[in-house]
Amino acid sequence: MPDPAAHLPFFYGSISRAEAEDHLKLAGMADGLFLLRQCLRSLGGYVLSLVHDLRFHHFPIERQLNGTYAIAGGKAHCGPAELCEFYSRDPDGLPCNLRKPCNRPSGLEPQPGVFDCLRDAMVRDYVRQTWKLEGEALELAIISQAPQVEKLIATTAHERMPWYHSNLTREEAERKLYSGSQTDGKFLLRPRKEQGTYALSLIYGKTAYHYLISQDKAGKYCIPEGTKFDTLWQLVEYLKLKADGLIYCLKEACPNTSASAGAAAPTLPAHPSTFTNTQRRIDTSNSDGYTPEPACLASPGKPRPMPMDTSVYESPYSDPEELKDKKLFLKRENLIMADIELGCGNFGSVRQGVYRMRKKQIDVAIKVLKHSTEKADKDEMMREAQIMHQLDNPYIVRLIGVCQAEALMLVMEMAGGGPLHKFLIGKKEEIPVSNVAELLHQVSVGMKYLEEKNFVHRDLAARNVLLVNRHYAKISDFGLSKALGADDSYYTARSAGKWPLKWYAPECINFRKFSSRSDVWSYGVTMWEAFSYGQKPYKKMKGPEVMAFIEQGKRMECPPECPPEMYALMNDCWIYKWEDRPDFLAVEQRMRTYYYSLASKVEDPLECGKGAEAASA
Ligand code: ADP
Ligand code: MG
Numbered sequence: 001m002p003d004p005a006a007h008l009p010f011f012y013g014s015i016s017r018a019e020a021e022d023h024l025k026l027a028g029m030a031d032g033l034f035l036l037r038q039c040l041r042s043l044g045g046y047v048l049s050l051v052h053d054l055r056f057h058h059f060p061i062e063r064q065l066n067g068t069y070a071i072a073g074g075k076a077h078c079g080p081a082e083l084c085e086f087y088s089r090d091p092d093g094l095p096c097n098l099r100k101p102c103n104r105p106s107g108l109e110p111q112p113g114v115f116d117c118l119r120d121a122m123v124r125d126y127v128r129q130t131w132k133l134e135g136e137a138l139e140l141a142i143i144s145q146a147p148q149v150e151k152l153i154a155t156t157a158h159e160r161m162p163w164y165h166s167n168l169t170r171e172e173a174e175r176k177l178y179s180g181s182q183t184d185g186k187f188l189l190r191p192r193k194e195q196g197t198y199a200l201s202l203i204y205g206k207t208a209y210h211y212l213i214s215q216d217k218a219g220k221y222c223i224p225e226g227t228k229f230d231t232l233w234q235l236v237e238y239l240k241l242k243a244d245g246l247i248y249c250l251k252e253a254c255p256n257t258s259a260s261a262g263a264a265a266p267t268l269p270a271h272p273s274t275f276t277n278t279q280r281r282i283d284t285s286n287s288d289g290y291t292p293e294p295a296c297l298a299s300p301g302k303p304r305p306m307p308m309d310t311s312v313y314e315s316p317y318s319d320p321e322e323l324k325d326k327k328l329f330l331k332r333e334n335l336i337m338a339d340i341e342l343g344c345g346n347f348g349s350v351r352q353g354v355y356r357m358r359k360k361q362i363d364v365a366i367k368v369l370k371h372s373t374e375k376a377d378k379d380e381m382m383r384e385a386q387i388m389h390q391l392d393n394p395y396i397v398r399l400i401g402v403c404q405a406e407a408l409m410l411v412m413e414m415a416g417g418g419p420l421h422k423f424l425i426g427k428k429e430e431i432p433v434s435n436v437a438e439l440l441h442q443v444s445v446g447m448k449y450l451e452e453k454n455f456v457h458r459d460l461a462a463r464n465v466l467l468v469n470r471h472y473a474k475i476s477d478f479g480l481s482k483a484l485g486a487d488d489s490y491y492t493a494r495s496a497g498k499w500p501l502k503w504y505a506p507e508c509i510n511f512r513k514f515s516s517r518s519d520v521w522s523y524g525v526t527m528w529e530a531f532s533y534g535q536k537p538y539k540k541m542k543g544p545e546v547m548a549f550i551e552q553g554k555r556m557e558c559p560p561e562c563p564p565e566m567y568a569l570m571n572d573c574w575i576y577k578w579e580d581r582p583d584f585l586a587v588e589q590r591m592r593t594y595y596y597s598l599a600s601k602v603e604d605p606l607e608c609g610k611g612a613e614a615a616s617a
Helices: 017-026 080-089 114-131 135-154 170-178 232-241 375-389 420-424 433-452 506-511 516-531 543-551 564-573 584-599 605-616
Strands: 033-038 046-052 055-063 069-071 187-191 198-204 207-215 335-345 348-356 361-369 399-404 408-413 465-469 472-475
Touching (some): 017 033, 017 046, 046 080, 069 080, 114 135, 135 433, 170 187, 170 198, 187 232, 198 232, 335 361, 361 375, 375 408, 420 465, 506 516, 516 564, 564 584
Antiparallel strands (some): 033 046, 055 069, 198 207, 335 348, 348 361, 361 408
């Protein structure tokens, strides 16, 4: 997760106080000279180092529970940049205002902190172990869910550390420490009987010392009188660097070997909403009595569902056993169709159903071609199937296969939450901007994949973004999509058709040229639809009026309350010349940075609090 201060030229990352002072000395010690560095003690905190009267002053900046930043006793600010900006205007208790940033010498990057590396490795391990993911699916899960996973593990990660012993008395702890090498600094940590308190046991000079760790009212951990930490693992990491009142600093972990000898791989706490396919198997033994699972978009009281908790995160064919049967054409007898229509279009209707595989049964959406259609329609549907068949990404609706029976049917993964624009209508109060950004970020991940594979979608719009749940979106409707030739960067349509003009870039309309950059234009319109909570783009204007509007250099206005960063990105998607527009590689990066910046602020403390609580249970 990028540090919210990473872009500041006067941010040095994780450097010591002495190093900070060296930088300030080199820069001349003028009054008001300052720099920012990472705080070792608090998760997400900083230290402001300032020169006044040829002396150094260091002010810790804490990140508060609501995601704001403040110097103790000072005003809260929404980010480290805003805080520095404020103190440059008003000293507000500091010896002087911030006058001159002590910028990093060119070529010097901010120093990554112990926790940055540790956290990345932990997020990776957690996702891998909890959802049993590998390869691309693992990478994408990390990219799309890092902030959520981070919150979840922040409070429970110590449980998987080798130094943590979940069930040990004081005597047993001493026995463990004394057995084997009695090196100074060998330590372990154990919970005490008294709820919420722990003991740190440490050996020094062949004697065991025990320190009480308690939590203050805000939930921070500390050894009485000592430095306070958000998590137990940070406390341990800090005490490895600095004794901070202990008899000696922590060195070697006295490992928890209660698990089977040798491979005592500690397991991470299970994410509570993880379930296996067997648990959620649908009973299809009696197709008449089949009632489909209702699309669950909100789950009050339950921890937030993550994409990886659903059965549609990985391909149903990711299991090698199932892969053996993978063919484009499916057998009708394995398909059960329910009498529920999910949607309809020119081609016919989309119905809900279940597809029986070797080891499992999966919910599917079945696009049924209406009767009495011409060969051209069949060919068109087969072309859509051919495109979808080549795609496999968590943020794209996957094709399971095609079934030719009473009608031609396209069998797809189920995304039962409906189209994005319909879901958002009237939900301004309920769905925060961060949730919208999360879904749009996922769409950008799916589009980046399409761009890499050299496919153009040609119909990206909020109506073709389907939800699995409130926090999980998939791109659908490949009816107009094309695979580009290996050396082509665009597709030229032979003639104009029934086109969604309001979503099309100028070169599509003027020259029938379609590329990933014209998909980027459509992505901008999709963003506008989402941030305006399902409004129709360009109001009542007709296609040709929109074209004239664009040619005049005009663009849609910023939707009310749409964050400026997001409106700026929309406008970049609507750069007239396609060569000057960002590609999806850049769009995804910007969406990610923005979404992480929001997600790192605790928006709904109840939601993530519950998740963490259940996870540690
Ligand atoms: P069209 O080409 O007519 O726009 P779509 O592929 O967009 O067809 O599907 C039309 C509607 O059917 C969607 O808006 C949605 O409500 C429903 N639908 C399509 N695919 C799925 C799916 N995989 N899961 C759930 N509903 C779907
Ligand atoms: Mg559609």
